[in-house]
Amino acid sequence: MSDLLSIGYSGLRAYSRAMSTVGDNIANAQTVGYARRTLALREMASGTESALVGRNVSGGGVTIGGLDRSVDKWLIDDARVSAGDADRAATRLSWMTRVEGALSDDSNGISTNLTKLFTTADQLTADPNNPTLRAQFLQSAADIATGFRDSAGQLSGMADGISGAAQSSVSELNANLDALEGINAGLRKARPGSTNEASLLDERDRLVGAISSQMAVTPSYDDKGTVTLRATSSGDTLVGGGTVTHVAVTAAADGRLSFSAGGAAIDPGSGNLAGLGQAADHVADQRAGLDAAAAQFAGQLNAAHQAGIDANGNAGQPLFAGTTAATLTATPLSADQVAAANASGSNGNMLAFGAMRGANDPEAAWSGRLAMQAQATASARAQEAAAWTRADGAAAARDSVSGVDLDREAADLLRFQQAYSAAARTIQVARETMQALLSAI
Template sequence: MSDLLSIGASGLKAYSRAMSTVGDNIANAQTPGYARRTLALKEMASGTESALVGRNVSPGGVTIQGISRSIDKWLINDARISSGEAERAATRADWMTKVESALSDDANGISTNLTKLFTTADQLTADPNNVTLRAQFLQSVDDVASGFRSSATQLGAMSEGISDAAQSSVTDLNNNLDALESVNAGLRKARAGSTNEASLLDERDRLIDQISSQMSVTASFDDKGTVTLRAAGTGDTLVGNATVTHVAIATAAEGRLGFTAGGAAIDPGSGNLAGLSQAADHVADQRAGLDAAAAQFAGQLNAAHQAGTDANGNAGQPLFAGTTAATLTATPLSASQVAAANGSGTNGNMLAIGGMRGANDPEAAWASRLASQAQATSSSRAQFAAAATRADGAAAARDSVSGVDLDQEAADLLRFQQAYSAAARTIQVARETMQALLSAI
């Protein structure tokens, strides 16, 4: 009779815990990083069991072995790698789009004003003494200079924005590294198979996922589940042996980013830090290219204008001052100081300036720069689309193992409810039987 009672009692305890586990699964079905849990149950042999004679074994109830998480380590690692690459591609594509916008004609009007400058020069060849056209020519010069300054300002602000975003991301990364070591400390003390251990393992995996979305890392685990995290590119330990090595960032004068861990240079490899680093390099290249374009353009126009003479017979003066896009300004000239003439006639210099149009003229060079940026932006978007598709597939594959299926949980809940009712009925039968025996005495 006592065996019957113990069988029922063990069943009540086990199936109550099982229903609680199913309830946790249902409640956390949409919780990021939560891995489906199952309660491992095992038949408990009665006290008459003999290790040498199997037939002496009789039912003794059910015992709880512990909670296990439904995971596939390969799928988890693949999801982390693809997620990090998608974050890198997304971050880079976002900033590439912003660069394209900063260089576009809508933002700075350089293309429009270059065309206007040469169109006005062509018009002056027909009417070189027209004061209005001369003023329009000088205004287009000023508008082009203003466009270069505007682009330089936007790219400079963009470089600062990337640096600030990278600094914020590094701060988050270091916080996650600290939190991961705290989880390691908890895992060292957690009881195997406990709900606490499962929760800590979920948090461990969630933090590694977060870190992987920021930079490329490799993870190894001991028998307690504590993780040793290393930078994938260099192998430098970030978390391990109860210590944490923080990542530091430095921004060069031109805006390029550098990362170190414990004083040693590291390459983020993937994740949003890698995307920010690539974006910073691209913006730095564009800023240098913009400065070169401004200097080349100003040099060409200055030389062409100085080759002519103005309305007063004086030698033409430079149209532009400044050596970079940010410092490019129009020289303050009056309409009479436009050097439209040269030795060949009153419109000779305007004819020469109009003749600059061709395969290598400033208009064509700027159009080529815009086309190159547009192609690079389009390529970055295509890379992001491919990386996002792969990341979605990897996440779906991981979730097919670790995710919670509400239909399955509902079926398990019904099964355990019935088992719980059966266990309760077992105790009731034992009670009724005992009562009947006592009443017969």
């Protein structure tokens, strides 16, 4: 009789806990980083031994073996790595799109005003003494210089923005590293198979994933589930042995970023920080290219204008001053100082301006720069789309194992409810039997 009561009691306790576990799964079906849990149940054997029949083993109820998390380490690692690659591509594309906007004609009008400058020069060949056309020629030059300065200012602002975003991201990364070491400390004390251990393991995996979204890391685990985290590029330990090594970022004068951990240089490899580093390099290259374009453009047009003669018979003056895009300005000239003439005639220099148009003229050079930026942005966009496709596939594969399926949970809940009712009925039968025996005495 006592065995019957024990069997019933063990069933009530086990199936109550099992229904609670199913309830946790249902409640956390949409919780990021939650891995489905199952309660490990196994038979609890009991037995007797005698000289005649030897060992006699019979069922003694059910016992709880602890909580199991439905996880696949390979799928988790694959999802983590692919998500880091996608974050790098997305961050890089975001800033490259802004660079494309800063260089576009809609933003600075350089292409439009270059065309206007040469068109006005063509018009001056027919009417070289027209003061209105002369003023339009000078205004187009001033607008071009303004466009270069605007683009330089936007690129400079982007460099500052990338540096600020990197500092913020590194601060978040270091906070996650500290939190991960706190999780390690909790796992060392957690009881195996407990709800607390499962929650700590979920948070551990979430933090490792969050860190991977910022830089490439390689985790390794001990038998307690604590993680040692190393930078993939250098192998330097970031978390492990009870210590945390923080990451630092430094911006150079041109905006390029460098990263270090404990004073040693590291390469983020993937994730948000890698994307910011690549974006910073691209912006720095574009700033240098813009300065070179401004200097070349000013040099070509200054030389062409100085080769002519103005309306007062004086040699042409430089149209532009400044050696970089940020310092490029139009020389303050009057309409009479436009050097439309040369030794060959009153419109000779404007004819020479028109002859500049070709494969290496300022218009073609600027159009080529815009085309290269557009091509680089399109390539980055294609890479980002491919990276997210892979990341989404890896996440779906991981969730097929770790995710909560409400239909499956509903079936399990019904099964455990019926088992709980059966255990309760076992106790009731034992009680009624005992009552009948007592009544018969």
